[in-house]
Amino acid sequence: MMGLGSAIGAGLFLGSGVGIAVAGPAVLVSYAVAGLLVVLVMRMLAEMAAAVPASGSFSVYAERALGRWAGFTLGWVYWFTLIMVLGVEITGVARIVTGWLPGVPQWGVALAAVAVFAVVNLVGVRQFGEFEFWFALIKVVAIVGFLVVGVALAFGWLPGTEPVGTSNLLGHGGFAPTGLGGIAAGLLVVVFAFGGIEIVTIASAEARDPQRAVARATRSIVWRILLFYVGAVAVMVLVLPWDAPQLVDGPFVAVLELAGLPGAARLMEVVVVLALLSAFNANIYATSRMAFSLAGRGDGPRVLRRVSGRDVPWVAVLVSVVLGLVAVALNWLLPDALLGILLNAAGSSLLVVWVLVAVSQLRLRPRLVAAAGPEGLPLRMWGYPWLTWATLAALGGVVVLMLTDDAARAQLAATAGLVAVVVGIYAVSQVLRRRSTRATGGAAAESGA
Incomplete structure (x- = not known):
């Protein structure tokens, strides 16, 4: 449920209409390709997480596979990304809620939400998990309800409706009205919508039975997310023309209003607020555990290792x-301009995570197999190593696509700058650490003399 809650957010509820606008019904192909990439990356990550559960997840695996610099870089890049995302999510919540309550200042809504979820995360991991379960369940119920309404609308089962057939899917310029270029552009819009699912492997380290938990979660979660994403978008392009302006403004609201459901816009606003709060809650958890893991490996301030009586890294x-x-x-x-640079740096950092997950899995598989002994790995990536290499090639293709788009190119440049800054900080910290070690060693030698 955590993985569902993290991956099903505003990207689906609000962003899917943008993908439809650039690719038409063929955005279904874009979602399928992006979903396949996520399935493969998550399988690699799950293989490593089931064998070696760690709260630092992919940062720990990158360090073991490629060296300390890789774990440091990946961990802090991911941490920075989620910190920026926290600000965007809570700002979105504040803007929607103040629309309902004009007399309440946005800063008041933001402060109240942050205070509540600070308490939830400080009380204990079990309470956090309960909160996230119910948040995710509400979103899942909302999407299932949407799919039921959408199917009934498509088949003409609702009062005053007729079966839509394939007129919207294949008319208005055909299935792919903007051609392969549109599908590629749609891929850039939707590929990062699945971000958040990786939190499953971060949380697995605190599960009662980590190996079993991560194996079960990753086996089931991916196809469910694909069903929700692809199913919801399929409903949208079936019942409305792909170039309908209301799809961009709010695709879920557009379908529900077509079905004649009163209050659809307000209902979806509530669901979006819950989606943002759920993601905010999960991202506080993910950032705190990543920082805790980095500090434990000597790659962050030692104070971040402090835990409460409930084993929560409260600092x-x-x-x-x-x-x-x-x-x-x-x-x-x-x-x-400055905010755009910071958000852009966070925008494509998921690519850095995915690439290093694939490279880490390539390097670690032989070691994990050797360590597992005759019992074997609890969970294996399919088609190793060829499918891992194919995934890396596909991710390289996404980078090439991004270079052809102005906005995506700016994201790549900002993310590259962020990675360079973090690597630079690592290099400086290593120099300072060596000097400190030499100074300590020299002082000890003089004391002994």
Whole structure:
């Protein structure tokens, strides 16, 4: 449920209409390709997480496979990305809620939401899990209800409706009205919508039976997410023309209003707020555990290792919460240009995670097999190593596509800058560490003399 809750967010509820606008009904192909990539990357990550559960997840595996620099870089790039996302999510919540309650200031809504979820994350991992379960369940119920209404609408089972057939799917310029270029552009819009599912492997380290938990979760979660994403978008392009302006404004609302459901717009606003709060809750958890793991490996301030009586890394949680508030302030105060650079840096960092997951799995598989002994690995990536190499090639293709698009190219440049800064910080920290070690060694030698 955590994986569902993290991956099913505003990207589906609001962003799917943008993908339809650029690719037409063929956005289904874009979602299928993006979904296949996510399935493969998650299978690789699950193989490593089932064999070696760790709260640092892919950061730990990158360090073991490629060296300390890789774990440091991946961990802090991911942490920075989620901190920026925290600000965007809570800003979105505040804007919607103040639309309902005009007398309440946005900063008040943001502060109240942050305070509530700080408490949820500080109380204990079990309470966090309960919260996230119910949040995710509400979203899942909303999507299942949408799919039921959409199918009834498509078949003309609702009062005053007729079967739509394939007129919207194949008319208005055909299935792919903007051609292969549109499918490629749609892929760029939707490929990062699945971000968040990787939190499953971060959380697995705190499960009662980590190996069994991560294996079960990753086997079931991916096809469910694909069903929800592809199913929801299929309903949209079946019942409405792909170039209908209301799809861009709010695709779920457009379908529900077509079905004659009163209050559809307000209902979806509530669902979007819950989706954003759920993702905010999960991302506080993910940032705090990543920071805790990095500090435990000597790649972050030692104070981040402090835990409460309930084994919650309370300092790491508070740091994430405070910086989430700072990110909210950035959303309201910074000039658009600077904020755009920061958000762009976060925008395509998921590619960095996916690429390093694939490379880590290539390098670690022989070691994991040797360590597992006769019992074998609890879960294996399919078609090793060829399918892993094919995934890397596909990710390279996504990068090439991004280079052909102005906005995506800016994201890549900003993400490359972020990675360069983090690598630079790592290099400086190593120099300082060596100097400190030499100074300590020299002082010890003089003391002994």
